Amino acid sequence: MNLKELSSILGLSQTTVSRALNGYPEVSAATRERVELAALKHSYTPNTRAKSLATGQAMAIGHVIPMATKHEMVNPVFADFIAGAATAYTRHGFEMVLTIVEDGNESNVYRNLKARAAVDGVILHAPSMNDSRISFLNEIGLPFAVHGRASGQNEPYCWLDVNNRSAFRRATDFLLDLGHRRIALINGNEAMDFAYRRRHGFAEAMAARKIPVVSEFMHSEEMTEEYGYRAASKMLKAHDAPTAFLVSSIISAIGVRRAIEEAGLIMGRDVSVITHDDALSYLPNGDEIPIFTATRSSVREAGRRLAEMLIARINDPKAAPEQVLLEAELRVGRSTGPAPVRAFAED
Amino acid sequence: MNLKELSSILGLSQTTVSRALNGYPEVSAATRERVELAALKHSYTPNTRAKSLATGQAMAIGHVIPMATKHEMVNPVFADFIAGAATAYTRHGFEMVLTIVEDGNESNVYRNLKARAAVDGVILHAPSMNDSRISFLNEIGLPFAVHGRASGQNEPYCWLDVNNRSAFRRATDFLLDLGHRRIALINGNEAMDFAYRRRHGFAEAMAARKIPVVSEFMHSEEMTEEYGYRAASKMLKAHDAPTAFLVSSIISAIGVRRAIEEAGLIMGRDVSVITHDDALSYLPNGDEIPIFTATRSSVREAGRRLAEMLIARINDPKAAPEQVLLEAELRVGRSTGPAPVRAFAED
DNA sequence: TGCGCCATCCAAAGCGCTTTGATAAGTCAC
DNA sequence: GTGACTTATCAAAGCGCTTTGGATGGCGCA
Incomplete structure (x- = not known):
């Protein structure tokens, strides 16, 4: 079921149906209700790809996870971090796109994600000292939030770290x-x-x-x-x-x-x-x-909060980047x- | 940089540029080379959303990971499984979309992924006995591959399991x-x-x-x-x-x-x-x-193989579903x- | 010379959605 | 009854790509 079909069933234009479903005010209450009911009945869900093409928002967050080449090891905290982040994404209707990459190669992946318009922002994992990814991301203009910090990086960026x-x-x-x-x-x-x-x-x-x-x-x-x-x-x-x-x-x-x-x-x-x-x-x-x-x-809690911070940043890119330092108990x-x-x- | 810009720079139609880049035969060798060079030079990468809207392929695989409600626990093997699967996805140009869900609620997520055309297929994790998700997925026609098996499920499906x-x-x-x-x-x-x-x-x-x-x-x-x-x-x-x-x-x-x-x-x-x-x-x-x-x-190896199996299944949905039983050492x-x-x- | 046939390229439609710019109908004041 | 607004709706353009269905020109062949 797509918009066209649904609107023709309802005898309405696509415009009106779209507006009704997205909560725009230019729709009468009666029509809105009728549309919502029909959408439910025919279990209509907008096609994500079409929607993000039209809006320019990918509604997705990228996680680029470095794999330590030596042991082919993926840091086991990621599982819990991601579980935390996922709850935030679900609440805001975002998807989580995961990429695993031999460490050192992350920048290409970021550039690619940006060029393909595959994500609206990324979480930066496992920052090293003087991490070059931070200025790189600022440069290409892809919103990001860092799990941890990078000593030696002076430009402001959004991060959450344990002290x-x-x-x-x-x-x-x-x-x-x-x-x-x-x-x-x-x-x-x-x-x-x-x-x-x-x-x-x-x-x-x-x-x-x-x-x-x-x-x-x-x-x-x-x-x-x-x-x-x-x-x-x-x-x-x-x-x-x-x-x-x-x-x-x-x-x-x-x-x-x-x-x-x-x-x-x-x-x-x-x-x-x-x-x-x-x-x-x-x-x-x-x-x-x-x-x-x-x-x-709790790394899970960190995931949850950092995801929220990134979403806030995506919604308001001009605000000063939030920075959170948690004290360990x-x-x-x-x-x-x-x-x-x-x-x-x-x- | 998008197709339109690139083709106007080259003085070619979008059709030709697209064909050149996607390896179609109706393009002269000279033109193709010229196009490829220009694409590289201007670092053109097709917009994923637009591409999948046009082709109908999402070029993404979904992983729906159940979270055991009791301990809010995510099975730690997922990290390694996913690392394995990721290598296969990267090779075939797929993205990995992760969803974490309280266990029992997976079916809604699958239905949603399908309706939104967000993925071309899913990996089914942690199958239980008589797992109802299998017939559900067959019903809605979303290609899938199971990590494990479900005793009591008779319909054929694609799986990989350890004996x-x-x-x-x-x-x-x-x-x-x-x-x-x-x-x-x-x-x-x-x-x-x-x-x-x-x-x-x-x-x-x-x-x-x-x-x-x-x-x-x-x-x-x-x-x-x-x-x-x-x-x-x-x-x-x-x-x-x-x-x-x-x-x-x-x-x-x-x-x-x-x-x-x-x-x-x-x-x-x-x-x-x-x-x-x-x-x-x-x-x-x-x-x-x-x-x-x-x-x-190795669960990582399992991830790699199962991802390959799912991709094969997506590319040829009519083939008999592959089933692999690994012997543990x-x-x-x-x-x-x-x-x-x-x-x-x-x- | 004229015909058909490739080889090469292009214009335009279409994917499913949002959004702009109109339109039609209803309301109100005068 | 007219003009000025408001309300409720729509047609159509556009997002960036692929793909269909031509067009164009050069070539071989009779």
Whole structure:
């Protein structure tokens, strides 16, 4: 069923039917009701392609998701982020168009999406430091919103981020207060902006107490379970093993836990662990008492809010770009405890 | 830059330019080259919306992903499945349109996608037994391909599935051969077809050796880490605790491992675990020696193949629907070992 | 020379919608 | 009863593309 058919059934012009359905005032109440009823009866839904050709609005948002070439890995937080964003799109009648691309190649995809008029805007994922995509998007005039931020980028843009620096500073302080001195950082890929910021938060807290940062304790890689395990295993075997780990992802933290247990140690007693927790739906961090002490911030909620921000931006491109900084919550769980006495003695 | 502009620059008609770009024969080689060069130079890309309006092809595939209402959970395998499918779409010039919907409401979304001509076909995720969506899609005439199968559905349709029954039968046999008799099944939601099939494989193997299945050892729920932990914890505390666990997801298996370790037992020595492993990129199951003995089948590869199958189906709707059954590979890792002696004695 | 036939190109219709610019009918004041 | 508005409707143009159904001219062949 299309407009033409529907209007001929009704004995009205396409104009009137279209106007009735889109809530324009130049239609009498009686006609509008008649049209709406008929539309429902014949289950008429406007053809999206035709509509967006006519209006110039694609009514779609693009998500260009970089795939880490090394492990062909798609960051598992995307699933939850997208689930959050989807609720916003549904509410506003937008579609979500997904593209997955080897990282580094995103710009071509953006250019293409713009040229084909396939989307009205994009969400920019996984920003790196000085991310060149931001000025590129501003240049070509494709509205966008960033999940995270890009240090070194001065031009204003729309973003939503967790305060990674303060979160990791606070987590480090928490460990220091427990008496830990040899603290390891198992961080994400350092090219990523969030990893950079987390490292800074960590380093700041250590510096504030004049505790040297051991370079062997600093790791940085894509956050798989295996990576957490390998990094922690290796460090735990060393002479002056860390007594605490600060981990950037609950997935890697699971690997760290595996390493700890394999070393015959007990997490929360012999070795403490704090992780960042994106509140992934399939990895709930315990019920009442969290398994891991964690800095927590729901990535799903982030998806929802950022999608709303992007839609607002699309509807009013001249408004100043909104920027949101969320504070992560520190939830104490069972993975942290006082530093073992030996560690104190040595200090 | 659009067709009109480009053709006026070239001093050619839109017809000729369009034909030149789309590889039609009624264009001289010289003209074609000239057109292609100009298109490149002015970076002309046809407007997708206009193109699909004219051709009637949306050049898009829909993925309608159900969200389990209970945990607001999106199955984590989707990320990898979609990454696989995306490579196929990119190659064929299709877009991927994602919709996330509270489970049970999918049919409306399909009807809508069809009515709006937003997609040329859909991938059907997470089929349940007797899944009504299959006949629904056949009815409304929207091409589709199913990731999995639906027992009880007789009409022919295009699907790709792992042989869940044989995989779990084989895994159970493996445990039985190791001397295990008290084997627990930590399965996914039983409404799902794969869970049903896995349970059957398990039951078959047990029945073949005349070993009774203990109903307290059968669990079924959405596969979170927490669920694996809870189910295993509870069973391990019981008088006649299982000596082996068969788990439907590596994520839940991680929870099972946590329960085992918390009980002061050692996985692979005191308690054996076999899990199904979808080969998720961020949860690699060890390097050389797998952490978990597992029935393994790459969900990313499944995504790639199923996407190809759907595209083939869209291009030739009258061909008999392709159906692919993949055999999972059983990879022996460190999580399985002979049943503890006490278990033998009691047998 | 004249005819038919390719090869090459084009004008225009059409995809399904929105929106502009009219038109026709009704209302009101004077 | 006339002109000025308002209200309710419509015909047609236009969004950017593909595709149908010609046109044009050059060539071989009788």
